[in-house]
Amino acid sequence: MFNALMVEKDDDGKTSASVQQIGLDRLPEGDVTVAVEYSTVNYKDGLCIGPGGGLVRNYPHVPGIDFAGTVEASDDPRYKAGDKVVLTGWRVGEAYWGGYSQKARVKADWLVPLPDGLDTRQAMAVGTAGFTAMLAVMALEDHGIKDGPVLVTGAAGGVGSVATAILANLGHEVAGVTGRPETADYLKSLGATQIVAREEINETVKRPLEAEIWGGCVDAVGGEMLARLLGQIKYGGSVAAVGLAGGAGLPATVIPFLLRGVNLLGVDSVMQPYDNRVRAWARIAKDLPMEKLEAMVQPAVLSDLPQLGRDILKGQVKGRVVVDVN
Numbered sequence: 012m013f014n015a016l017m018v019e020k021d022d023d024g025k026t027s028a029s030v031q032q033i034g035l036d037r038l039p040e041g042d043v044t045v046a047v048e049y050s051t052v053n054y055k056d057g058l059c060i061g062p063g064g065g066l067v068r069n070y071p072h073v074p075g076i077d078f079a080g081t082v083e084a085s086d087d088p089r090y091k092a093g094d095k096v097v098l099t100g101w102r103v104g105e106a107y108w109g110g111y112s113q114k115a116r117v118k119a120d121w122l123v124p125l126p127d128g129l130d131t132r133q134a135m136a137v138g139t140a141g142f143t144a145m146l147a148v149m150a151l152e153d154h155g156i157k158d159g160p161v162l163v164t165g166a167a168g169g170v171g172s173v174a175t176a177i178l179a180n181l182g183h184e185v186a187g188v189t190g191r192p193e194t195a196d197y198l199k200s201l202g203a204t205q206i207v208a209r210e211e212i213n214e215t216v217k218r219p220l221e222a223e224i225w226g227g228c229v230d231a232v233g234g235e236m237l238a239r240l241l242g243q244i245k246y247g248g249s250v251a252a253v254g255l256a257g258g259a260g261l262p263a264t265v266i267p268f269l270l271r272g273v274n275l276l277g278v279d280s281v282m283q284p285y286d287n288r289v290r291a292w293a294r295i296a297k298d299l300p301m302e303k304l305e306a307m308v309q310p311a312v313l314s315d316l317p318q319l320g321r322d323i324l325k326g327q328v329k330g331r332v333v334v335d336v337n
């Protein structure tokens with residue numbers, strides 16, 4: 012028997028989450044059984060712990076969209092007992108049972124070997140948010156980061172914190188947009204040199220082009236903020252669109268694309284091909300300073316998850332939560 016956070020739905024459609032003891036026979040089919048060591052809390056986890064957000068297929072459900080641990084049993088030649096592995100994406104924790112459990116059974120295709128230089132706790136301090144931040148930085152690099160500060164929106168959140176630390180470590184000037192002024196010292200400790208108040212940039216587009224300020228942008232917010240900042244990107248610069256913490260709409264004009272050659276780059280972590288996953292994890296081990304990662308970590312256990320799920324949906328989680336499932 013082992014512990015898992017189980018989300019159940021009652022006859023009225025109301026969900027509730029609690030830590031329960033379950034047996035191995037309850038785990039879904041899969042090639043590899045993993046003894047999970049750590050998981051994390053992402054925005055999607057907040058939805059899956061709580062109301063579901065249309066992501067969860069069947070109840071009862073074990074959320075947790077990412078985890079790291081040790082292979083316990085494997086029917087796939089790529090993995091053997093004792094191997095350290097990490098999983099993000101593939102709709103694990105949404106359509107399939109996820110990492111808020113001491114054991115998980117998954118497809119071997121979904122796993123990535125733990126990169127050299129990271130332990131399982133550090134891998135989950137990075138988690139889906141940090142992995143996605145790295146993908147966003149790689150996308151910006153592939154299109155060329157222009158001179159000038161790189162803007163990171165939702166900076167004090169998970170994606171934003173890791174993006175800030177990586178970009179600063181790579182030598183870029185970083186401007187962090189936050190709605191929480193009290194996080195300024197934290198963002199500066201990660202390497203941001205400029206703090207931009209959310210209200211300064213979170214306004215409806217009045218002019219499609221403004222002064223060219225930012226050499227690039229990692230955007231975790233979307234909505235009106237993304238629409239507005241497109242008009243502030245330097246000629247030929249790019250925005251990596253990662254998230255929708257501020258809304259899924261995009262009330263923008265196409266003028267920045269047409270007159271300034273601005274690129275809007277979509278970033279998806281869920282269906283990312285294996286080779287690029289390995290490349291991103293190797294870059295994380297190389298380019299994310301571990302002492303800065305540690306400064307982002309807020310430790311938690313399985314029983315903290317119902318509250319943390321509510322907090323992240325309200326934008327109240329700072330940095331990265333690392334859940335020790337044992």
Ligand code: NDP
Pocket residue numbers: 052053054055139140143164165166167168169170171188189190191194209213231232236252253254255256257258278279280281323325326327328330
């Ligand atoms: P967090 O909740 O940790 O961070 C989001 C941050 O956005 C908050 O901390 C806050 O930052 C800011 N924010 C929240 N609400 C608003 C608002 N109404 N207007 C403006 N800013 C707001 O989440 P994550 O960092 O884990 O994820 C960020 C986004 O990226 C989410 O939308 C998530 O779904 C998405 N995502 C996408 C992935 C992909 O594959 N494309 C993978 C992972 C995440 P502050 O307090 O500093 O203002």
